[in-house]
Amino acid sequence: MATVEEQKTVFDMDAANMLNKELRDVFASGKTRSYEWRISQLKSIIKMCDDHEEDIADALRQDLSKPELESIVYELTMLKNSCTLALKELKHWMMPEKAKTSLTTFPSSAEIVSEPLGVVLIISAWNYPFLLSLDPLVGAIAAGNAMVLKPSELAPASSSLMAKLLPEYLDSSSVKVVEGAVSETSALLEQKWDKIFYTGNGRVGRIVMGAAAKHLTPVVLELGGKSPVVVDSDIDMQVATRRIIVGKWGCNNGQACISPDYIITTKDCAEKLVGSLKKELETFYGKNPLESKDLSRIVNSSHFARLTKLLDDDKVSGKIVYGGERDEANLRIAPTILLGVPQNSLIMKEEIFGPLLPIFIVSKIEDSFDMINSGTKPLAAYLFTNNKKLKEQFVMSVSAGGVVINDIALHLAVHSVPFGGVGESGTGSYHGKFSFDAFTHKKAVLYRSFVGDAAVRYPPYTRRKLTL
Numbered sequence: 398m399a400t401v402e403e404q405k406t407v408f409d410m411d412a413a414n415m416l417n418k419e420l421r422d423v424f425a426s427g428k429t430r431s432y433e434w435r436i437s438q439l440k441s442i443i444k445m446c447d448d449h450e451e452d453i454a455d456a457l458r459q460d461l462s463k464p465e466l467e468s469i470v471y472e473l474t475m476l477k478n479s480c481t482l483a484l485k486e487l488k489h490w491m492m493p494e495k496a497k498t499s500l501t502t503f504p505s506s507a508e509i510v511s512e513p514l515g516v517v518l519i520i521s522a523w524n525y526p527f528l529l530s531l532d533p534l535v536g537a538i539a540a541g542n543a544m545v546l547k548p549s550e551l552a553p554a555s556s557s558l559m560a561k562l563l564p565e566y567l568d569s570s571s572v573k574v575v576e577g578a579v580s581e582t583s584a585l586l587e588q589k590w591d592k593i594f595y596t597g598n599g600r601v602g603r604i605v606m607g608a609a610a611k612h613l614t615p616v617v618l619e620l621g622g623k624s625p626v627v628v629d630s631d632i633d634m635q636v637a638t639r640r641i642i643v644g645k646w647g648c649n650n651g652q653a654c655i656s657p658d659y660i661i662t663t664k665d666c667a668e669k670l671v672g673s674l675k676k677e678l679e680t681f682y683g684k685n686p687l688e689s690k691d692l693s694r695i696v697n698s699s700h701f702a703r704l705t706k707l708l709d710d711d712k713v714s715g716k717i718v719y720g721g722e723r724d725e726a727n728l729r730i731a732p733t734i735l736l737g738v739p740q741n742s743l744i745m746k747e748e749i750f751g752p753l754l755p756i757f758i759v760s761k762i763e764d765s766f767d768m769i770n771s772g773t774k775p776l777a778a779y780l781f782t783n784n785k786k787l788k789e790q791f792v793m794s795v796s797a798g799g800v801v802i803n804d805i806a807l808h809l810a811v812h813s814v815p816f817g818g819v820g821e822s823g824t825g826s827y828h829g830k831f832s833f834d835a836f837t838h839k840k841a842v843l844y845r846s847f848v849g850d851a852a853v854r855y856p857p858y859t860r861r862k863l864t865l
């Protein structure tokens with residue numbers, strides 16, 4: 398039998414329903430709509446990050462052995478940058494936008510009014526637990542909504558720290574945190590929300606979309622996929638490999654949504670590429686990367702088992718040209734490069750989401766486009782080349798959530814471009830003003846007066862009226 402303490406913390410359908418109603422009342426009061434409320438919440442997020450930088454880095458160390466620099470740069474600085482931009486631009490974003498009218502409505506004026514959607518649900522993932530929870534929350538706050546955040550149970554230290562800190566820093570009547578796993582998320586998903594913003598894998602993305610459909614709730618699905626890197630021969634190989642390494646292993650040891658999933662190159666380039674990767678990997682992580690403090694561990698034993706299964710696949714195991722070491726007790730897998738893996742092996746059937754990097758060879762670099770386009774649309778696609786024509790062809794013919802030429806993952810840091818997937822890598826987008834828009838209804842407003850009341854609109858309809 399559950400103890401009194403346990404009974405108090407059960408979050409079931411009734412609790413979810415009550416929470417939803419409570420937030421609806423708060424939203425109806427108009428509190429979250431004011432410019433002042435939004436600004437004060439955004440400032441508080443920055444203050445929370447500054448006051449608790451060490452606690453946050455410590456939680457990330459517990460959940461993922463995330464190196465402190467990665468925590469500060471990729472979780473905290475990026476989050477604070479989002480807040481700073483929103484603080485600077487919010488007045489402008491909130492302003493109604495003048496719109497052109499047509500002859501049909503003459504005389505008239507029109508505008509687009511940015512209206513908060515209402516009460517929104519944010520469900521986030523474990524790999525960047527602070528950023529992926531709080532960055533969408535910045536958008537929801539900037540847009541003037543009330544909200545529930547459901548962080549991932551797979552990063553428990555981060556989840557419980559957010560559950561403790563958010564009520565201390567933010568308006569706890571309008572911003573709620575619900576901790577939990579499948580049953581708590583399912584209870585939340587039964588409720589009617591005005592938007593659901595989900596970050597995670599596509600299997601659960603389908604569950605979220607199905608639940609949202611019952612209430613005709615719009616969704617943003619920030620999913621993943623197999624993000625390819627195409628490497629041409631005419632490049633500065635050292636710079637390219639350093640960028641590939643930091644984008645793959647330097648971002649949570651490959652456990653990042655826009656992490657390079659596989660490389661495609663030509664035969665003449667492969668040897669040079671592998672040599673350079675090996676050399677730079679050793680420079681960054683030493684001769685025994687399992688002991689490097691600059692690499693995150695694998696999040697838990699089931700993800701460790703999933704990744705080792707990919708490595709132990711008969712078609713893959715003999716193809717390791719670098720790495721392959723693992724330490725089950727400490728959930729560590731070394732950066733691993735594979736060459737000559739058949740395309741029909743297990744590793745190419747799912748998103749790798751870990752430190753394994755297969756390299757595929759094509760006869761000519763343009764063949765990589767077909768290889769990419771024959772799979773599901775990735776969240777990101779990367780190309781290293783100096784060839785202008787190839788860059789243009791890549792941008793025009795490869796479909797992906799985002800494309801970066803000659804670097805990895807950095808589009809994430811450009812707030813003037815949307816971040817999101819296409820097809821199976823997701824729907825909708827955020828970052829910068831796109832975050833504000835993701836949680837806003839663009840309301841069309843037309844102003845008319847009582848002049849210009851054209852007879853043609855009114856019955857009896859006659860041909861003659863059309864010629865007037």
Ligand code: NAD
Nearest residue numbers: 521522523548549578579582597598601619620621622654
């Ligand atoms: P996860 O296991 O933390 O799951 C995500 C959320 O879904 C969690 O809050 C979890 O509680 C909830 N959930 C899990 N099972 C559920 C169920 N049956 N019903 C309802 N809710 C459920 O994270 P994950 O899915 O392992 O995350 C990794 C995936 O997310 C990868 O595919 C990665 O590419 C993708 N991802 C995408 C982005 C992006 O911005 N596009 C960012 C990070 C991760």
